[in-house]
Each structure stands twice: as structure tokens, then as C-alpha cells.
Amino acid sequence: xxxxxxTLSDKVWDxxxxxxxxxxxxxxxxxxxxxxxxxxxxxxxSLRLAGRALRRPxxxxxxxxxxxxxxxxxxxxxxxxSATQMATLARxxxxxxxxxxxxxxxxxxxxxxxxxxxxxxxxxxTIVCGDSHTSTHGxxxxxxxxxxxxxxEHVLATQTVPQSRPGTMAVSVxxxxxxxxxxxxxxxxxxxxxxxxxxxxxxxxxxxxAIRSLSVExxxxxxxxxxxxxxxxxMVAPDExxxxxxxxxxxxxxxxxxxxxxEDWRTLVTDEGAVFDKEVVLDAAALRPxxxxxxxxxxxxxxxxxxxDPERLPDPGQRDAARRALAYMDLIAGTPMRDVAVxxxxxxxxxxxxxxxxxxxxxxxxxxxxAPGMRALVVPGSFRVKAQAETEGLDRIFTEAGxxxxxxxxxxxxxxxxxxxxxxxxxASTSNRNFEGRQGKGGRTHLVSPAVAAATAVAGHFxxxxxxxxxx
Amino acid sequence: xxxxxxxTGTALPLDRSDVDTDxxxxxxxxxxxxxxxxxxxxxxxxxxxxxxxxxxxxxxGAKILVAGTNxxxxxxxxxxxxxxxxxxxxxxxxxxxxxxxxSNCTKVGLVPVQVDDLTGATLLQAVAADPTLVVTVDxxxxxxxxxxxxxxxxxxxxxxxxxxLLEGLDDIDLTLGHADAxxxxxxRRPSWLPTTAPA
Ligand code: SF4
Numbered sequence: 001x002x003x004x005x006x007t008l009s010d011k012v013w014d015x016x017x018x019x020x021x022x023x024x025x026x027x028x029x030x031x032x033x034x035x036x037x038x039x040x041x042x043x044x045x046s047l048r049l050a051g052r053a054l055r056r057p058x059x060x061x062x063x064x065x066x067x068x069x070x071x072x073x074x075x076x077x078x079x080x081x082s083a084t085q086m087a088t089l090a091r092x093x094x095x096x097x098x099x100x101x102x103x104x105x106x107x108x109x110x111x112x113x114x115x116x117x118x119x120x121x122x123x124x125x126t127i128v129c130g131d132s133h134t135s136t137h138g139x140x141x142x143x144x145x146x147x148x149x150x151x152x153e154h155v156l157a158t159q160t161v162p163q164s165r166p167g168t169m170a171v172s173v174x175x176x177x178x179x180x181x182x183x184x185x186x187x188x189x190x191x192x193x194x195x196x197x198x199x200x201x202x203x204x205x206x207x208x209x210a211i212r213s214l215s216v217e218x219x220x221x222x223x224x225x226x227x228x229x230x231x232x233x234x235m236v237a238p239d240e241x242x243x244x245x246x247x248x249x250x251x252x253x254x255x256x257x258x259x260x261x262x263e264d265w266r267t268l269v270t271d272e273g274a275v276f277d278k279e280v281v282l283d284a285a286a287l288r289p290x291x292x293x294x295x296x297x298x299x300x301x302x303x304x305x306x307x308x309d310p311e312r313l314p315d316p317g318q319r320d321a322a323r324r325a326l327a328y329m330d331l332i333a334g335t336p337m338r339d340v341a342v343x344x345x346x347x348x349x350x351x352x353x354x355x356x357x358x359x360x361x362x363x364x365x366x367x368x369x370x371a372p373g374m375r376a377l378v379v380p381g382s383f384r385v386k387a388q389a390e391t392e393g394l395d396r397i398f399t400e401a402g403x404x405x406x407x408x409x410x411x412x413x414x415x416x417x418x419x420x421x422x423x424x425x426x427x428a429s430t431s432n433r434n435f436e437g438r439q440g441k442g443g444r445t446h447l448v449s450p451a452v453a454a455a456t457a458v459a460g461h462f463x464x465x466x467x468x469x470x471x472x
Numbered sequence: 473x474x475x476x477x478x479x480t481g482t483a484l485p486l487d488r489s490d491v492d493t494d495x496x497x498x499x500x501x502x503x504x505x506x507x508x509x510x511x512x513x514x515x516x517x518x519x520x521x522x523x524x525x526x527x528x529x530x531x532x533g534a535k536i537l538v539a540g541t542n543x544x545x546x547x548x549x550x551x552x553x554x555x556x557x558x559x560x561x562x563x564x565x566x567x568x569x570x571x572x573x574x575s576n577c578t579k580v581g582l583v584p585v586q587v588d589d590l591t592g593a594t595l596l597q598a599v600a601a602d603p604t605l606v607v608t609v610d611x612x613x614x615x616x617x618x619x620x621x622x623x624x625x626x627x628x629x630x631x632x633x634x635x636x637l638l639e640g641l642d643d644i645d646l647t648l649g650h651a652d653a654x655x656x657x658x659x660r661r662p663s664w665l666p667t668t669a670p671a
Contacts, residue, residue: 018657019650024632027647029657031665039549041505052644055654061668067503081503088505099668120666132548132572148550148576149507150643158647160654164630166571196490197542197568230545232571250671257664264662296490296545317489317541324488414499435494435546437517 005271007168008237009203012143012268016126018160025162031125031142033155035062035098036111037089038416039130043153044092056159057097061120062089064103065110066416070379070406073104082417096156109382109408112136112350116220117384119249123238123265128155133350133432134233135226139219140246141238141268143203146227166232167201170276172208175284180464182360183218184352184430184449186210186282187225188290192300194280199231202278205270206236210284216245217356224351225432228297237269289464291337292434292447294325299434301337303452303462309333328436329444330424337462340446344427345376345457346439347403347450349413352430353381355388357450362394364454367471370402371460377404377419379411403457415440428456475640476581479562480608481535485600486525489540493573496544496552510551511558530603536585538565538595538607544573553580563609565616567592578633579643583609585616585627595623611637 006014019027033056040062047054054060067082077083086103093100101107107114112133115121123141128134130152137144147161155161171190191198204226211219219236226234236242243262246252253261288302299322301308310322310333326333331340347353347361358380370376378398380386386408389395395405412419413431421427421443430453431438434445448456455463501513518524525531537556543566544552553576556564563583577584587595598621599605607618611634617624635641647654 019653023630025630027650027653029654029661031661032668038502042507042550045505045507050644058667058669066499079503085503085505099670118671120668122666125665130548130550132546134548146548146572148548148553148572148579150550150576150579154644154647157644158651158654159658160647162643162647196545197570200568200571227546230542230570251666251668253664253666260662261664296492321489414494416499416502433492433494433546435492437498438494441498441517 005274007270007274007276008141008205008268009143009168009233009235012124012126013165015124025164027160028126028163030128030155030159030161031059032115032120032127033060034111034115034127034129034134035060036066036131037064037085038066039149040092040152041085041088043149043156044096046153047156052157054096054098054156059159060098062093062098063101063108063111063114064089066410066414068103068407068409069417070409070411070419073407078418106383109384110350110353110410112224113354113381113385116140117382119246119252122246122252122261123242124268128161132227133224135231136220136224136350138223138226138233138235139216140242141235141265143233143235145233166203167277169199169202169204169231169278171204171206171280171282173206173210173282173284174208175210177210177213177284177287180451180466181287181289182449182451183214183221185287185290187222188292188300188447189287190282191225191229191297192290193282194229196228196296196298197230199226199229202231203233203235204229204231206234211236212239215356216242217354220354221351225297228432238265289449289452291452291462293329293331293337294322295328295434295436297432297434297447299325300447303337303464305337307331307333307335307337339461341426341461342428342456343375343425344421345374345453346412346427346429346431347377347453348379348381348411349431350381351432352450353379353385355385357430358385358389358394361450361454362397364451364465365401365403365458366397368401368458368468370457374402374457374460376402376457377406377412379406380408382408412439414438428453428462473579473581473640473642476562476583476611476637478608478610479535479583480606482533482604483536483538483599483607484525484531484534485596486537486539487596487600490542490545491539492546493544493549493552494546497549497555502549502551507554508558510555511560514555514559533560535561536563536565536607536609537561538599541567541589541592542570543568544570546570548572550576550580553577553582557582565592565595578637581637581640583611583637585609587616587625587627591623591625594621
């Protein structure tokens with residue numbers, strides 16, 4: 001190992017290299033492999049056909065999330081294809097000895113919610129999953145990235161994955177966030193600034209006082225959407241906030257092991273003098289709540305702004321994409337975002353369905369009602385989040401405001417289960433992707449924070465909590 | 473994986489940037505537990521439009537997809553690559569690929585051909601103007617050529633990936649050859665790292 005100053009991501013990379021050879025990708029050891037029902041069946045099948053064993057079932061954990069219904073959990077799954085996919089996962093886990101949090105079990109939830117929640121996600125680890133939002137786990141200082149199904153099979157068989165070393169990128173958010181500006185707004189603003197390809201080939205380290213001030217859950221929201229900026233992964237250096245979050249969690253080290261781990265984790269920072277390949281700085285104080293207007297996550301504006309005019313974009317490709325996006329979204333350039341009426345509000349997804357997200361939305365909804373005709377649903381990220389929220393009475397606040405209180409899963413983030421938008425329906429969503437048809441064929445998605453989602457549900461059009469009349 | 477050495481044939485112009493994996497293969501298609509049959513879902517939503525380029529009879533049988541920049545953004549679903557392959561594509565040309573999509577391509581044997589913006593735009597125009605234009609991707613030489621319009625450029629492909637594509641090699645076999653190194657690594661891992669066994 002070298003004495004040169006190194007970045008956080010390089011440090012974590014270096015300690016996981018099993019084998020390195022000139023002209024070849026490094027062979028990286030995988031500390032934790034997360035599995036869900038959608039991207040794994042073909043990997044298990046190939047493993048079986050090749051007669052290979054699963055090398056480390058004890059470093060592998062599975063959950064059902066993408067397909068699970070969020071209502072009627074006591075009944076059989078209505079969609080036979082979804083049911084088959086979940087049954088296949090159950091069978092594979094049984095055969096290969098993988099721990100599974102099946103539908104209806106207390107540990108079940110979205111794969112990126114349950115890892116940190118159970119303390120399986122720890123600083124300095126390498127974590128992979130057949131899911132691009134694996135970047136979420138970087139919030140605790142892990143190097144975590146999404147892989148494809150062929151790579152899943154590779155990890156199952158060898159507990160390693162061949163990878164070329166990514167570039168390094170620093171996104172520094174310095175200063176203090178204004179009241180009402182959340183982690184979601186930070187990451188939407190970052191993507192708006194660097195674009196959907198801004199992070200291609202890189203691991204982004206989020207730095208600066210505004211990032212430090214975020215809770216671990218807020219950092220997860222930020223790291224989660226690194227992939228929307230094209231990045232391979234996102235990371236935040238672990239600090240006291242991280243250690244406090246982890247201490248006492250189910251799989252966190254205990255006693256002497258905790259002390260040993262802490263000593264190690266404290267070394268996981270970018271060294272003074274380390275140089276990033278790319279660097280971007282944002283002024284936290286200038287950030288406002290953000291809303292997306294288009295069909296890719298780089299097409300965002302502050303909520304105080306108007307729908308942008310494609311003709312004023314400098315790049316012909318961008319102009320074309322913006323024209324197409326406005327047509328799909330049925331928006332007219334120059335319309336104030338606050339004037340855009342919304343049909344559905346979705347609070348959920350691995351970006352924003354943790355307890356703090358639900359608290360943020362509930363705070364806005366307390367004593368208020370959703371606008372007439374508004375469909376509004378809350379889908380907690382996991383059954384543990386759901387139980388916690390119910391202990392705090394948040395479920396009552398949501399239901400009294402007119403929200404549906406659901407079971408845990410991905411739900412309307414990608415509409416693989418029955419929760420879908422219909423064609424033309426407009427949704428304010430706390431999820432991460434506003435692609436065409438993402439939440440249902442022909443559906444129109446606007447990405448927002450939980451606080452803006454809740455205020456929008458009440459107002460009937462895009463709004464911040466500050467826009468709402470005071471509750472009397 | 474089957475070896476992939478030379479792809480030569482006609483091309484299909486998809487003049488859009490930021491084509492995300494939800495467009496390449498929508499989520500409803502991801503419920504299948506097999507690896508095959510995804511071609512029918514390729515660009516499913518866009519194919520509802522009779523004017524969409526995939527529905528144009530004169531582009532039928534194209535082996536190379538030529539797209540705008542930033543192709544394959546979004547999810548890690550390898551299903552996107554399976555859909556392109558199953559439909560009949562053997563190479564995709566774009567000025568920029570999303571990282572995971574690109575890596576998935578090379579695992580399956582779909583050649584990701586990254587070109588500069590100008591070459592990308594020129595090729596898009598040329599194949600739109602002449603659907604019979606013959607385009608060739610040579611993996612060994614790492615070149616893309618369409619002699620009729622004067623295109624002959626190199627594209628980036630690291631030696632290892634090139635070798636794997638040419639020989640149709642399976643990564644797992646290669647890695648299992650280094651089992652000793654993995655064993656040795658496991659002996660060095662700190663004991664406090666978590667396992668997923670019930671706590
Ligand atoms: S919540 Fe959405 S983005 Fe997250 S894992 Fe599920 S489908 Fe993917």
C-alpha cells in the first residue's frame with residue numbers, strides 16, 4: 001500500500017482487492033451481497049445448471065420488495081407472475097441456504113432500507129446488489145454499487161466481483177441549508193447541476209458542512225440518487241453521526257468488537273492532500289426545495305421557478321430532449337411550478353421511506369386534509385419502519401389527512417405491483433426516477449421531497465409546507 | 473457467453489439521448505424468471521407508436537443499434553441487454569453509456585461501441601438516410617467502420633474485455649482459477665465484520 005494521500009473510496013477499494021493484474025480489472029472481495037426477487041432468478045438458475053455452490057451464504061441476505069403488494073397481505077398474491085417470482089426466490093434461498101426476509105415477515109422491506117436498518121451496512125465494507133440504488137449504503141462510508149445478473153452469479157459463486165477502479169469525484173456542499181430545504185433537495189440540485197452523466201465512471205464522495213449536518217438517513221437519500229447522476233456509487237465519510245446511528249443495531253459489532261471496529265472506521269476519511277479527478281462545489285445557503293419537470297432526473301428546477309423553455313437551452317440534444325419531455329409531461333414552458341395541479345402523491349421508495357421521511361411528511365399533514373380528489377399513499381420502506389411509525393402515531397396522522405397507509409415495498413416507485421399511475425395521471429413522488437412510464441404506462445412523475453409531497457397533497461398543486469395556511 | 477468477433481450488417485437509428493433502461497425494457501417485463509424472450513418487450517411503450525423507428529419495415533434485421541448520447545441510464549437490469557440481444561442486436565453505438573449498462577453488455581456479449589459526438593451524429597444521420605448502409609464493428613481491431621460514408625474509427629475496449637469477448641470466456645471460470653487468493657483474503661478479514669446469520 002502506498003503512503004500517498006488517498007481518497008475514501010480508494011481506501012475502501014484498496015482493502016478489498018483480492019487480486020490485481022496489469023490490464024485486468026481488480027478482483028474485489030464482497031462483504032455483503034443483497035438479493036431481491038427481480039434480478040436474481042436467472043443467476044441462481046445458472047449457478048444450479050453449472051453445478052456450483054454458493055460460496056458465502058452467511059454474507060448474503062435476501063428480501064422481497066419490488067413485486068410485493070402493499071395491501072391485502074393476508075391474501076395470496078393476485079398477480080401469478082409476481083407470485084412465481086417471489087416463490088422462485090423463496091425456493092432459491094431455501095436450496096442455497098440464504099437468509100430471506102419474505103413477504104409478511106417483520107424484517108421484510110426494500111433491500112436498501114433493511115441493510116442499514118439491521119446494522120448490516122457498516123463503514124468500509126463493499127456491498128453489492130442487483131440493483132442500481134445500492135449506492136444508498138454509501139451513506140455509512142461503505143463502497144456500494146449495483147451489478148447485473150451475470151455479476152450476481154459471479155458473486156454467489158466466488159464472493160468477489162471483477163471491477164475496474166472507478167474515478168473519484170468530490171461534491172462539496174458547503175454552508176447551512178435554509179429551513180425547509182432537505183437532503184432530497186440537495187441531491188436534486190446536484191443532479192440538476194452536473195447532469196445525468198455528470199458522475200459517469202466515478203465514485204462520488206459527498207463532503208462539506210451541509211452534508212456533515214445531515215442525519216445518516218438524509219445522507220442515504222443523497223447517496224441513493226448518485227446513480228441518477230450517472231455515478232457508480234456515492235459515499236459519505238463515517239463520523240460520530242454514523243457511529244451513533246449504528247451502535248446497538250442488530251448486526252453492529254458489540255463490546256470489544258465495537259471498539260476495534262470504531263478504531264478502524266475512524267481511519268476512513270479522505271486524507272488531507274488527496275486529489276479527486278473531478279470536483280464540484282455547491283453553496284448550501286442558495287438551495288431551495290426542488291421539483292423535477294421532465295423525464296430524466298437532471299430536469300429539475302427550484303419550486304419557485306417556472307417550467308423551462310426548451311428553446312432557450314444551449315445544446316441541441318438537450319433542447320430536443322426537453323421538447324419531448326414537455327410533450328410527455330403535458331407542460332407548457334413558462335408555467336409556474338406552483339400552478340401545476342397534481343392527481344396523486346406517493347411517499348415511499350428507497351430514497352424517502354425511512355422513519356425521518358415519514359415524520360417530515362406527517363409533520364406537514366398534522367391537522368390538515370389532502371385536497372379533494374387527491375389520491376395519496378404512504379408506503380413505508382420496511383415493516384420495521386412501519387411499526388416504528390405506528391408506535392409514534394404517524395399512521396393516524398396520515399390516515400386522518402386522507403392518505404392510504406400501506407405495507408412495505410417498492411410499490412409505486414416502479415409499478416411492478418398493483419400500485420400504478422394510469423395514463424396521463426400526474427404524481428408528486430418522493431422516489432428517484434421520473435422516466436417515461438416509470439410509475440405506470442403514460443404516468444407523469446415529478447420528483448420531490450417528503451415535505452413538498454405532503455404540502456402538495458394538501459394544496460392540490462406543487463407547494464412547500466410554508467405555502468400552506470397555518471393550522472388553526 | 474458466445475464469442476463475439478465481428479458484427480457486420482445494417483443499423484437502426486434511435487435518435488434520442490438519455491435512453492433509460494425503463495424504456496429499453498419496462499418493469500412489467502422484469503417479472504420473468506427466465507433469461508430469454510425479452511425481445512418482445514424491447515422499447516415496449518415506444519413501439520405502440522406506429523411511427524417509431526423499430527416499427528419501420530426497412531430497418532428490419534438491423535444488427536447494430538445507433539443511439540444518441542447517454543444510453544442505458546437508470547437501473548442495473550441486465551434484462552435491458554437481454555432484450556436488445558434477443559431482438560437481434562449484436563452491438564450498440566453511442567457517444568456515452570451508463571456504467572452498469574456498459575458492464576452488463578460486455579458480460580452478455582453485446583458490444584458497446586463508444587464513439588465521439590461527431591461520429592455518433594454522422595452515423596445516426598447516415599443510417600437514417602440509408603437503411604441499407606453496411607456498418608461493421610470489429611472487436612479484435614476495436615474499430616467501427618461504415619466505408620460508404622467514410623467512417624472508420626477506433627473505440628475503447630480494455631484488453632481483458634476484448635479478450636473475453638473474442639474467446640467467449642466466462643468470468644466465473646477465470647475467477648475460480650484464483651480460489652487460493654480468495655481463500656487467503658478471507659483469512660485476513662477482520663472478525664468483527666457482520667454476517668447475515670440471525671443475530
Ligand atoms: S424503491 Fe424503487 S428505486 Fe428503490 S429498489 Fe425499489 S424499485 Fe428500485
